[in-house]
Amino acid sequence: MAGHQFALTDHPNSDYNIKYHLLTVSHQGSQPQAVAEEAGSGTTTYSAGFEVMPARLPYRPKLLKKPLVDGPQIAHVTGPEGEEIYCDEHGRVKVWFPWDRHGKKNDTSSCWIRVSSNWAGASWGHIAIPRIGHEVIVDFLEGDPDQPIITGRTYHNNNRTPNKLPDFKTRMVLKSDSHKAEGYNELRFEDEGGQEEVWFHAQKFHNGVVENNETWKVGANRHKRVEGSQSESIGGSKDIEVDGSHRETISGVKDLHVKAVRRTQVDAADNESIADDKTLQVGGNYTAKVNRNIRMESLAHQHYTAPGTIFVDGGDQVVVRAGSAISLNVGGNFIRIDASGIKIEGTVVNVNCGAGAPATGKDVPFIEPSAPEDYQGPHAERYARSFEK
Structure with missing residues (x-):
């Protein structure tokens, strides 16, 4: 019987008188007399054949030829219940093949299977993990069923485009x-x-990060809408050039804090309309130069206060006109001009005494304002070249 051992004895060649291991045994015999319908007349025969190997040698069965997978197959990505994406640290996934009727569609349906990518480097490239339920194309390297790899993905009736x-x-x-x-x-x-x-x-x-320059060109119009707040932080300079009009509408408060010098130049008219109060506070001198006329109109009162001298200098005439009265007061002395006449009251009143004016005003020198710097152009290097086709 195959698998058993026996010892050969009395062979003329003593080297063959050893123990053997039966590998195969075949039996063949005939007995024509046993077939009544044929009424055979031959004799009964029996023969046997067998293959052996020395029992002292370990038995090694013949290697079976590894099966090959002929072409790619369709499969579905699987994973644990309640999960949508299931992979390992290498981005591998598990799948279920439609021919596996008894297989469970979970994290035990297959081994980990590698996923092909259109770009794969050392910690860089492109990655998109197939998700549970996706249909994928599984191929096998050199047809080896132990080396599956996902080479593609497909849409179907459940997973639409x-x-x-x-x-x-x-x-x-x-x-x-x-x-x-x-x-x-x-x-x-x-x-x-x-x-x-x-x-x-x-x-x-x-979110995005640009390590060097960022350049944009819009050939026509641009519109930007921010539903919440917008903040901007610039570490260097900021230049804006507008060839047409610039309009801003602010429904709330506008705060502007310039920590150094502010320069404004208007080459044409400058119109400003304020519906409520306007307050101006200057820590140093306030200088204004007008090449033509100045007209200030107040529908209520005007009040000028200076701890020093108030100096008014008219190159031609100084005209002060009041609808009711004009009063000049210094200490207890005063001059009043009203509809009833001119009243002068003082400790001493000198008229045509020949002396000069008792006091002169101190002129405040005019400081020429510095012009703002021109538009510096784009800061980005390669600006023009960036827009070449």
């Missing part, structure tokens, strides 16, 4: 699905002639 087809066949879309939430991120390219568009949607945050 991001956009309705063929209605939006001109769109190229990169769209994600929020993990265990409602929402998505999307980058979309519309290639319909005359309607070309690049569209971006961030479900929550949109």
Whole structure:
């Protein structure tokens, strides 16, 4: 019987008188007399054949030829119940094959399977983990069933395309699905002639870092709408050039704090309308120079106060006109001009005494304002070259 051992004896060659291990045994015999219908007349025969090997040698069965997988197969990504994305530290996933009728669609349905990527480097490249339920294409390296690899992914009746087809066949879309939430991120390219568009949607945050320069060029109009607050922090200078009009509407308070010098130049007219009060406080001198006329009109009172001298100098005439009265008061002395006449009252009144004016005003020198600096142009290097096709 195959698998048993026996010892050979009395062989003419003593080297063969050893123990043997039976590998195969075949039996063959005939007995024609036992077949009544044929009424055979031959004799009964029996023969046996066998293969052996020395029992002192370990038995090693023949290696079976490894089966090959002929071509890629369709599979579905699986994972634990209640999870949407399931992978290991290498981005590998587990799958279920439709032919595996008894297999469980969970985290035990297969071994970890590598996923092909269009770009894979050392901690850089592109990665998009196939999610549970996605249909993938599984191929096998050199047909080896022990070396599966996911080479592609497909849409089907349950997993439909991001956009309705063929209605939006001109769109190229990169769209994600929020993990265990409602929402998505999307980058979309519309290639319909005359309607070309690049569209971006961030479900929550949109953050970016530019280590050097950032340059944008808009060939026509630009509109920006911020529903909440907007803040801007600039470490260096800021230049803005507007070839047309510049309009701002602020519904609340506007605060402006200039910690150094502020220079403003208006080459044409400057109009300012204030519906309520205006307050101006100057820590140093206040100088104004007008090449033509100055007119100030107050519908109520005007009040000028200076702890020193108030100096009024008219190159031609100084005219002071009042509808009711004009009063000049110094200490207990005064001059009053009203409809009843001119009243002068003082400790001493000198008229035509020949002396000069008792006091002169101190002129405040005019300080020429410094002009603002011109627009410096874009700060980014390679500005012009950035927009070359």
